[in-house]
Amino acid sequence: xxxxxxxxxxxxxxxxxxxxxxxxVAAEGKSPVSLTAPESVQLGAEVEVKALADEAGSVADGxxxxxxxxxxxxxxxxxxxxxxxxxxxxxxxxxxxxxxxVVLAFASSTTAxxxxxxxxxxTSKGAGEAVFAVAxxxxxxxxxxxxxxxxxxxxxxxxxxxxxxxSHGAFEDGKTSLTVEVADGETLEGKVPAVTxxxxxALAGWRKSDDGAFYTSEALAKLTVTKALTFxxxxxxxxxxxxxCPTKDYTDLDLTGEAHAAVDYMVENGIMLGVAEATFAPELxxxxxxxxxxxxxxxGSPAHGADCRFTDVSEGDWYYDAVVWALETGVTNGNGKTxxxxxxxMTREQLVTFLxxxxxxxxxxxxxxxxxxxxxxxxxxxxWAQEAFAWAIGNGVIKGTDVDTLSPLGTxxxxxxxxxxxxxxxxxx
Numbered sequence: 001x002x003x004x005x006x007x008x009x010x011x012x013x014x015x016x017x018x019x020x021x022x023x024x025v026a027a028e029g030k031s032p033v034s035l036t037a038p039e040s041v042q043l044g045a046e047v048e049v050k051a052l053a054d055e056a057g058s059v060a061d062g063x064x065x066x067x068x069x070x071x072x073x074x075x076x077x078x079x080x081x082x083x084x085x086x087x088x089x090x091x092x093x094x095x096x097x098x099x100x101x102v103v104l105a106f107a108s109s110t111t112a113x114x115x116x117x118x119x120x121x122x123t124s125k126g127a128g129e130a131v132f133a134v135a136x137x138x139x140x141x142x143x144x145x146x147x148x149x150x151x152x153x154x155x156x157x158x159x160x161x162x163x164x165x166x167s168h169g170a171f172e173d174g175k176t177s178l179t180v181e182v183a184d185g186e187t188l189e190g191k192v193p194a195v196t197x198x199x200x201x202a203l204a205g206w207r208k209s210d211d212g213a214f215y216t217s218e219a220l221a222k223l224t225v226t227k228a229l230t231f232x233x234x235x236x237x238x239x240x241x242x243x244x245c246p247t248k249d250y251t252d253l254d255l256t257g258e259a260h261a262a263v264d265y266m267v268e269n270g271i272m273l274g275v276a277e278a279t280f281a282p283e284l285x286x287x288x289x290x291x292x293x294x295x296x297x298x299x300g301s302p303a304h305g306a307d308c309r310f311t312d313v314s315e316g317d318w319y320y321d322a323v324v325w326a327l328e329t330g331v332t333n334g335n336g337k338t339x340x341x342x343x344x345x346m347t348r349e350q351l352v353t354f355l356x357x358x359x360x361x362x363x364x365x366x367x368x369x370x371x372x373x374x375x376x377x378x379x380x381x382x383x384w385a386q387e388a389f390a391w392a393i394g395n396g397v398i399k400g401t402d403v404d405t406l407s408p409l410g411t412x413x414x415x416x417x418x419x420x421x422x423x424x425x426x427x428x429x
Contacts, residue, residue: 203233
């Protein structure tokens with residue numbers, strides 16, 4: 001049986017910048033596998049990278065180690081392509097546990113056509129150029145690949161899934177962290193642990209650490225695992241101010257209700273901090289610099305490449321990075337062509353507009369224009385904020401200051417902002 005093994009040597013592989021097609025070079029000649037990718041990475045967009053068989057019959061089994069730019073991309077999954085005439089005869093294992101690297105191990109009883117072997121999906125968390133490259137591995141072509149090769153390369157791949165009980169609950173026997181091993185491609189059915197909340201609290205769901213996505217326990221059980229993951233329990237209800245309460249040291253907070261759960265979440269995750277050691281200042285009016293800094297932290301404080309055009313924002317200001325990021329992503333346009341107004345008090349319509357633009361970075365932001373008609377002062381909403389208000393009201397991100405009052409020109413306090421961002425992130429239905 002003819003079997004040709006070609007090692008893909010890292011020193012002979014040039015990193016592929018988006019827009020190029022670079023073959024993976026083997027020690028014994030040109031590899032029959034190459035990568036293609038889009039020309040650019042757009043913030044929040046899906047990116048597809050295709051591994052191609054350049055010669056029919058040259059690929060039947062092997063291992064491909066693909067490197068990517070983890071600062072700009074998040075790996076989402078891999079699927080078999082049209083090169084395989086009978087996908088049912090293809091065995092594929094994917095290991096993506098190490099950030100920046102995906103290992104594809106595969107074997108088929110038939111060789112591949114000159115077409116797409118695999119499509120790897122990523123979502124972008126940055127803009128501009130990103131790098132993909134075949135960094136190592138081998139591919140073999142044969143009419144009937146050796147059975148022992150299948151055993152060698154198809155060792156089951158497992159992923160560690162960590163569950164963190166968070167600040168207001170615990171697992172069995174008082175544990176605050178549990179780890180389960182899940183085979184690649186399996187769901188979390190039967191593996192989501194039960195949590196006992198502290199007195200006054202209820203489990204609302206789970207927050208995924210890498211992208212902030214929120215899941216109820218039922219939805220999480222259906223999630224397919226393709227990489228190592230961490231989830232933290234999220235609670236709603238009343239806090240007793242016990243030792244595990246993230247805001248127990250602040251003497252000016254009410255320890256009951258949704259607003260306190262929201263402030264707990266903000267403090268625990270470093271999104272908002274107190275103004276002093278024992279003071280959170282929940283009634284302090286929010287200014288523009290504060291809000292854009294909060295959203296920047298929610299986004300993970302990403303790197304930015306633009307200069308700041310605002311004359312009232314200088315490098316070295318505590319909000320400088322946040323303003324530049326917000327300007328670059330379109331979260332803010334400033335209050336004029338050359339000014340940002342960092343210490344201007346934030347109005348409610350400015351608040352929902354910032355939140356709306358931030359939400360747009362992550363995808364669809366449909367609203368409900370009809371929902372505004374229920375408020376007697378809806379006509380006071382500025383034209384540029386109407387779409388944002390329709391989205392915020394329609395999705396329960398913000399509520400009126402009264403049953404039939406929006407108060408678009410009213411101010412927003414730190415506690416109110418904590419609450420609307422808590423809702424925005426999916427902490428509450």
